[in-house]
Amino acid sequence: MSEEKKRPLILVVNDDGVFAKGIRALAEVMIDFGDVVLVAPDKPQSGMGHAVTLHDPIRLKKVLYEVPVSAAYSCSGTPVDAVKIAISRVLHRKPDLLVSGINHGANNSINVIYSGTMSAAIEGAVEDIPSIGFSLLDHSAEADFDASQDVVRTVVKNALEHGIPKGVCLNVNIPKGLKKDIHGIRVCTQARARWEEEFEERTDPAGKKYYWMTGEFRNLDDRDDCDEAVLRNNFVSVVPVHFDLTAYHTLPHFSQWKLQ
């Protein structure tokens, strides 16, 4: 056996689809860190949350890819499906690292629960794989991922050197802008916020009504160390995210309940 450290096996996923600009930008960085296999949805899956495909079969297709990764596949399911089928049918083992993104659009604050990008990373954490989701605060299909690639390099280097605590993945959000405009990287907390929806009513040619969801983001958190504040000040936000949803601090409340 050589004493040289084996190159890590890295799974790259996203929710914007296998050919989105953001996942190509991510793959370009990751090939410097290890052997990269890409398995991503065959169509945009934004807002899919932690959905899994239970009632339909899943298709998996090898695709030609312009970034020189070891292999790239498109998958007909959700981002979480992509992680699961990648482990079971493509890699035939758990990868050493899972990176998801780079998402076109913010996934900080409450967006983490709606986000396909972050659900893929959370699924990785459930499987005990060191996992990181990256998102850029720019929805545009042609967004500039130049500064984001530097952020990916810094965060991945630290993750490989220092490890990510077990049961946790990272939610990394990157402000829009040039490298010189980004002031640094801050580990911080998920801001309390919500979307306030309106549903725009339209009428189809048959005279039947339908609705488009539109919404306005409302921040409800005034802490300096929440991700909303960190991003507003042009820092990159890094939130360690876990999947034990138990609200431990509220358990004493229930001693007054009469449950017998």
Added chain:
Amino acid sequence: MSEEKKRPLILVVNDDGVFAKGIRALAEVMIDFGDVVLVAPDKPQSGMGHAVTLHDPIRLKKVLYEVPVSAAYSCSGTPVDAVKIAISRVLHRKPDLLVSGINHGANNSINVIYSGTMSAAIEGAVEDIPSIGFSLLDHSAEADFDASQDVVRTVVKNALEHGIPKGVCLNVNIPKGLKKDIHGIRVCTQARARWEEEFEERTDPAGKKYYWMTGEFRNLDDRDDCDEAVLRNNFVSVVPVHFDLTAYHTLPHFSQWKLQ
């Protein structure tokens, strides 16, 4: 103004579809507690997690319902869509209580993150609505919800009397069986567990491969007060669930990271 307390406005949702046996059983109980409006998906949406419909319009249709609720609607989207459009376009205000289910199948432990039933309840909590998800550990379409209806009555009565802490919803899971077999109700914690997937390969008539997701649930938690243990002992489990995914306990770990 009368001194009589106004009847609460109750939103009933689910992920198995508007005509599932479980949501009818839930509606039957809830009409004793207040004015009930039902808005639920027009087809099964199990495993939809916290998905929202961003790229398609949503249809809403008033349906005739055998339980005498104030109104019942089917909705073309996900369970979370149903909650959002119910508030915006049906109720025109937030309900006083949101109940989701009764799900045909378990949503305890890690299932909470994949569950459409629980995502609807979590969405309610995000919107500051007292919200409860109910699930029966029986997947059958013809499951017996008789014992479950008693559990719903007890939990809802307590929720209305004592309140649910802000930022929290309840994940209630009910063992399969007759009333006499259920030993009580326990407030407890989310068990650490995961699904280990296999993907069954098939070949379509055109000779192309496709995969069905199958999985085996693996409990990794040996605590007596986790929901897996509580249910195994034939108690109903009640886990208070929140949506701040920040892993606060891991924040000190990152002081060693070099992020500048």
